[in-house]
Amino acid sequence: MKVTLISIPVRDQEKALQFYTEKLGFLKKKDLPLGGGNRWLTLVSKDWQDGPELLLEPAPLHFEPSKVFQDALMEAGYPWTQFDVDDVQSEYDRLINLDVEFSVKPTEMGTVKVAVFNDTCGNNIQLVEEL
Amino acid sequence: MTFYEKELDRIRDVVYSNEGQINTVIGIRNYIENNYDVDLNLDVLSHMQYVSKYHLLRLFKKYYGQTPRQYLIDKRIEKAKEHLVNDMSVTETCFAVGFESLGSFSTLFKRKIGKSPAKFQKEQLSRSKIDREF
Numbered sequence: 001m002k003v004t005l006i007s008i009p010v011r012d013q014e015k016a017l018q019f020y021t022e023k024l025g026f027l028k029k030k031d032l033p034l035g036g037g038n039r040w041l042t043l044v045s046k047d048w049q050d051g052p053e054l055l056l057e058p059a060p061l062h063f064e065p066s067k068v069f070q071d072a073l074m075e076a077g078y079p080w081t082q083f084d085v086d087d088v089q090s091e092y093d094r095l096i097n098l099d100v101e102f103s104v105k106p107t108e109m110g111t112v113k114v115a116v117f118n119d120t121c122g123n124n125i126q127l128v129e130e131l
Numbered sequence: 132m133t134f135y136e137k138e139l140d141r142i143r144d145v146v147y148s149n150e151g152q153i154n155t156v157i158g159i160r161n162y163i164e165n166n167y168d169v170d171l172n173l174d175v176l177s178h179m180q181y182v183s184k185y186h187l188l189r190l191f192k193k194y195y196g197q198t199p200r201q202y203l204i205d206k207r208i209e210k211a212k213e214h215l216v217n218d219m220s221v222t223e224t225c226f227a228v229g230f231e232s233l234g235s236f237s238t239l240f241k242r243k244i245g246k247s248p249a250k251f252q253k254e255q256l257s258r259s260k261i262d263r264e265f
Contacts, residue, residue: 050258077133104136110147111157111194116135124135130195131157 005042007055008080009070010121013041016056019120023098024083029053038062060122070122077103079116079126088113088129155180156194159187163199167206168229173199203229208243211236215252224248 010016020026026043030053034040042053060067073080085091088106092115096102103124104116113129147153159176176199177184191199207228214224222233225248230236240248 075133077135079135103133104139107139109139109143110153111160114139130160 003052005053005055006081007057007059008119008121008123009059009066010056010119010123011058011060012121013039013056013058016119016121017041017043020054020056023095023100026054056121074122074124077116077124080123082114082126082128085127085129088115088127091115091127152190153194155182155187156190159191159199160195160202163203163206167203167210168227170229170231171199171203204239204243208240211240211248212244212251215248216255218252218256221248221252 008016017028020043021028025046027046027049028041029044029049030040030042032040038058041056043056044053045051060070070080092102092106095117101118102115103118104114104126106113106115108131111131113131115127116124117127119125158180162176162179163171173184173188177187180187182190188198191197191202195202197205207230210228211224214227215221219227221237225233225236228236230239237247240251244251246254
């Protein structure tokens with residue numbers, strides 16, 4: 001078995017596609033229609049294009065428990081998932097300039113530095129740098 | 132303050148309160164990052180930070196979740212992939228990332244990546260050729 005896919009629930013796939021590609025810098029990998037306006041929409045890291053794909057999944061629109069769980073995480077400030085970066089501070093500076101909102105500014109936690117932002121599609125996402 | 136921020140504070144207090152230990156392991160990690168291509172072992176690393184090698188092993192595992200040896204091997208394999216993608220030969224790559232035997236490099240690479248260094252390189256190079264042609 002191989003890990004090739006990570007799923008992120010989003011409220012609006014098109015809006016998520018724009019945010020994750022234009023602001024975060026991911027590349028679109030697969031985009032196919034699933035009926036009812038839904039898409040199988042995956043992205044990859046620009047610097048690791050054969051790495052795992054990120055699935056922007058419209059689950060909260062169709063499955064109420066998914067929406068409830070996502071809302072609860074958002075309210076608690078909990079990240080849905082996290083992405084590795086080389087330098088949290090410079091990524092924070094870059095994203096702040098693109099009007100991305102952070103709930104946790106770059107913070108050292110022992111051997112890692114973290115920051116948490118809002119992906120505008122229902123999730124908090126954590127950036128992590130290993131120190 | 133959100134629930135998550137409170138959790139970060141709690142974890143910081145419980146896990147990351149010993150600044151001396153954290154500075155020690157961060158120093159070790161940085162040393163591995165900058166010297167993965169030479170012969171590294173616990174004796175060298177422990178001497179560098181003036182701690183016993185068994186203490187160092189325990190500390191590193193406590194904060195990074197793997198032993199210095201495992202961390203070093205992952206670093207070498209990651210760098211080897213970069214070299215192979217950039218068309219360096221398998222033998223050159225092996226020595227450039229600090230392995231002393233081509234056999235152990237190839238075996239380890241295959242175990243970690245699922246294919247031999249030569250096969251990995253061939254696939255990567257043919258993939259970039261296809262990308263250029265289409």
